[in-house]
Amino acid sequence: DAGITQSPRxxxxxxxxxxxxxxxxxxxxxxxxxxxxxxxxxxxLIHYSYGVKDTDKGEVSDGYSVSRSKTEDFLLTLESATSSxxxxxxCATGTGAGANVLTFGAGSRLTVL
Amino acid sequence: AQSVxxxxxxVSVSEGALVLLRCNYSSSVPPYLFWYVQYPNQGLQLxxxxxxxxxxxxxxxxxxxxFKKSETSFHLTxxxxxxxxxxxxxxxxxNSNDYKLSFGAGTTVTVRA
Numbered sequence: 011d012a013g014i015t016q017s018p019r020x021x022x023x024x025x026x027x028x029x030x031x032x033x034x035x036x037x038x039x040x041x042x043x044x045x046x047x048x049x050x051x052x053x054x055l056i057h058y059s060y061g062v063k064d065t066d067k068g069e070v071s072d073g074y075s076v077s078r079s080k081t082e083d084f085l086l087t088l089e090s091a092t093s094s095x096x097x098x099x100x101c102a103t104g105t106g107a108g109a110n111v112l113t114f115g116a117g118s119r120l121t122v123l
Numbered sequence: 124a125q126s127v128x129x130x131x132x133x134v135s136v137s138e139g140a141l142v143l144l145r146c147n148y149s150s151s152v153p154p155y156l157f158w159y160v161q162y163p164n165q166g167l168q169l170x171x172x173x174x175x176x177x178x179x180x181x182x183x184x185x186x187x188x189x190f191k192k193s194e195t196s197f198h199l200t201x202x203x204x205x206x207x208x209x210x211x212x213x214x215x216x217x218n219s220n221d222y223k224l225s226f227g228a229g230t231t232v233t234v235r236a
Contacts, residue, residue, distance in 0.1 A: 050132070055223055104222065111172060
């Protein structure tokens, strides 16, 4: 996956608990993204980053926050997890050049009970 | 804002038959268009992309797609299906003036022997 590591790969948690998913890249790409994948919805953008400390909201950002203190790491936090946030979460990176083709990580499967 | 519509959530084809996956988009500015493939329990891989220039683009594994501006379409085809083509396929679009990628809901392809 072109140097993208997501952790944890699987997590089961309870409603109301905080959860942080980590995306680590080794390609020094400027752009990083968090998507969630749900049946019938494809992938929906949660948040993205266009540089260190520079982030913006996507189409389904409610209930999520992100941080990017280093180029290589992009963290997604669910402050108080809900069952509707049960999903598969994908991190992606892009260079920003040309078509900005995105490269995806292997995904993190989160189950909120 | 851009959006993507994939017609048909499931497509079943016989081995050796034509694969045709339909994608229509809306975009207020010239779009960049992509097809990604996802095999079970994996992340997404880029099949092909259209940015500018030739409207018929060829990708990996024998797939190709044609950008038709007048029809706002970017349909994906493969002349002869192989068992290994069984996967989920996503069409995606981004405006040429931003860096956010929007996905369709996906089409699952099954290949019958």
